[in-house]
Amino acid sequence: MSVLVVGLSHRTAPVALLERVSVTGDALVKLLHDVQRDPAVAEAMVVSTCNRVEVYAVVDRFHTAVNGLSELLGVHSGVPLDQLSAHLYVHYEDRAVEHLFSVAAGLDSMVLGEGQILGQVRSALRLAQEEGTLGATLNELVQQALRVGKRSHAETGIDRAGASLVGVGLTLAGRVLGPIGDRTALVVGAGSMSSLSAATLQRAGVTDIVVVNRTHERAVRLAQAVGGRAAEFGELAAELARADLVISCTGATDLVITADMVPAREMFLLDLALPRDVDPAVRDLPGVTLVDLESMQDGTADADTDDGGRAEAIVAVREIVAEEVAAYLSAERASRVTPTVVALRSKAADVVEAELGRLVSRLPELDGRARDEVTQTIRRVVDKLLHEPTVRVKQLAQSPAGDHYAEALRELFNLDPKVPAAVRCAEVEKEVGR
Template sequence: MTMLIVGLSHRTAPVALLECVTVSGDALLKLLHDVRQDAHVSEAMVVSTCNRVELYADVDKFHGGVTALTDLLATHSGVPQEQLTRHLYVHYEERAVHHLFSVACGLDSMVVGEGQILGQIRTALRTAQHEGSVGPTLNELVQHALRAGKRAHSETGIDRAGASLVGVGLDLAGRVLGPIAGRRALVVGAGSMSALSAATLARAGVTNIVIANRTYERAVRLAETVGGRAVELTGVPAEMAQADLVVSCVGAGNRAITTDMVLAAMAGRSRPLFLLDLALPHDVDPGVRTFPGVTLVDLDSMQQAGIGGDGGRGAEIDAVRGIVAEEVAAYLDQTRAARVTPTVIALRSRAAAVVEAEMGRLTARVPELDGKLKDEVAHMVRRVVDKLLHEPTVRVKQLAASPAGDHYAEALRELFNLDPKAPGAVSRMELEQ
């Protein structure tokens, strides 16, 4: 089985297309289930954010896996396959590993270096674990990628230099409104992006924060963390009329903020209103851009403006790329060595079986052999066998770390006629692990 990634992101697709393909909630679980049920797939995970939708799968065949995953993305999004495939990328084997590690380290984000992607990958893994769609291969790969991401943020300045989309949006708000400390803010939604927005607003000195959400209890819990207050979703129009800054992160498919709401909020006021739409599908009707005094920044406008480039952070980015290269090499070495382990155990199991058989013959031929002497002979024979096997088993593990490492294990299996799946070898492997 081999790792395959099929997906699209802000680098390959317009936000309007991402908006159609992105999935969450029950739709994400259905897509995950269908990917896992495909005949070519043994393990699966779905990463769906405002910037990317990626299907991760451990597959038995490359072409069959690509076709299956592409078909499923088209079916679940409703986007015609000929339109979708123009924007898809495919990563396989080592390229798939490198891509995931780069994503986890923030190198592939719209805002390079942002740290939220780590939490999004972790959530995707937990969802896949809960649904039973990941096994040892994907689990180990993603866990290693998360460790690489943590290392990138702890050992370089990429996280300090690379703010999240929320931080970039608030920087843009400051250009329109002036200093946002002391301003009135409304956050629509109470999910993870809304929580990040509220926390960022509080750190920026916004002391009057209102959280609006369909589930009032969730709004209350989030508001308590930032010293704000909560309202029902129906309270958005009245709160927006008082706000200077609105951040919307619902993404439910219906417009959370309509043109009528914004018109009502702007009636009789002279100060500007800044709207930051971080949702996919979009929350704010794009028609509000034409209203005097209203500024709307959403993922479309960020993408078109090219926001989130390296911003003069070449040194930090180069350092993170170095970490990615190191961690990818370490992961590949580890997995190659793991692939040869069943063969080594099968060889040792075969040797142990030969020793036991020969000791049985010795006992049959010399029944009067003293028990203590018999044990000494058995011990000596096992030591001889262990010493003979030590060098080739150590070498084959070392050679397994090379790109062609699988060939050495294959040669060992051919020379000794080994079957790593034989009951004896499997039992011993389970004990040693």
């Protein structure tokens, strides 16, 4: 079984395509279960954000799994596979581990080092756990990726090298509007990204913050948290009429802000939704500036957030990722040989017990003390004979060709292949049950 990643991101696909492929809510759950039902897949997790849709799976057949997962992404998005495949990337085994660690560390984000991705990966992990599509392999891999992400932010300047999407957007807003502290800000939506937006506005000194959301209670809670006020969703047009700065990030599948709702005056709109919330036609309105994910992607909204330490931060994080990938793969390879070592020791123990039973039947006159001494002696001899090769094979197993040593043990000692598999299954059940 090996880890496979099939997906697309802002690096390989235009925003318009990402909009079509992006899945949330029930659609995300359905995709997750459809992936896990693929005959070549044993475990599954889906990361779906405004910048990427990636399927992580533990598979036993590479080509079959790649074809199956690609087709599922096409079916769920409604994009023909011949159009989608040109934008898909595939990472397998070592490269899959490196990719996930890089994503968690912020190296693959649209805005370098943004911390939002950590929460998104954590949410994907939690959903897979809740839906029962996760096993020991993916669980441990993703948990380690989250640790790598935290370490990268704690030990390097990656946070300073690149701000969040919201931070970049506010930098651009300041260029258009001047100091934003005295401006009226409108936040449309009340999810995680909207909450981050509202909090960032508050930290930037904005005191007049209005929150609009379809579920008014959630708008009220977010508004109270940042010292703002909430408005009913039906009042959106009226609030747009008085707002200077608008940040929209809802989960809607249709446009939330249309051109006829936006006044033709100096105004800055930041659309962080996927699919988009704001009609691109508002760009044609006099005085109105619209920045969305597409303009951030193509570089037309470059906020020049580099503080001079960007290159050093990237190098430092890449070193951390390389170190963590090597450590993970080494430990993972070593763990693969453990079931074979357990099977070998189990077989040796069975041989010892059988020979001891035969000895007792041939020498019934042995007293209990003598019998115990013989038993202990034979067991010590077997343990000493097995100690060196089992320790050595665990060390050798950490090399890239480590699996061959486990295979050699199974061949040399004629081990039943079902026994290591049974040991591995028991380990998986124990891990998942924690």
